[in-house]
Amino acid sequence: MNNVYCAGLMSQSFWFLEFKRLVYSVKEGKTTDEIKKLCIDENWFGAVNSYRAKRMYGYIIKRVKSMDDSFSNIFVSSDVSTQKLINLICIMKLDRLFFEFIYEVYREKIILGNCEIGTNDVTTFFINKANQNDEIAGWKDSTVKHLRSTYMNFLTESGLAVNIDNNKTLKRITPPLLDMTLESYLNNNNGTSVVKAITGVN
Structure with missing residues (x-):
């Protein structure tokens, strides 16, 4: 990570x-x-x-x-929904802040039984991070706005959430049922936190 x-x-x-x-x-x-x-x-x-x-x-x-041979082999043998999750996982591996958003916000909502996630949740996440980190605190509002949009889009495109009709700020959380081969690979290759993040395992 x-x-x-x-x-x-x-x-x-x-x-x-x-x-x-x-x-x-x-x-x-x-x-x-x-x-x-x-x-x-x-x-x-x-x-x-x-x-x-x-x-x-x-x-x-x-x-x-960021993928080893075993991971890329899983990718080419998987269905499209799993392939999209693998793309997301690679992004999470390369971007600490995005990983923490999925782990701390998305996962927490699943654990609490909250089925919706919105732009306000992303905004709160960035406010909390800015209070903890001087680098993030120095980012422009336009940077945070752009990242907020990116995060929400990634949730939709990966299948972790779906759009709610006529609502541009809120999405419905759709936790994935992980392919067993992918889940086993992640758990055996320092990816247990990723499994927890995207499935809501406590």
């Missing part, structure tokens, strides 16, 4: 299809240099320009590199 707080997620999207393409490319034997060239020269991601393509590649390849 990355131990540094950062606001890097404000520049990222969930990028599931892009992540999936890179995982499969690595499994097929392509080198990272070959993949980078394809991402930029052939614009694999459909980026608006080469600068954006490079940025997207940099973020997504970090997620891919």
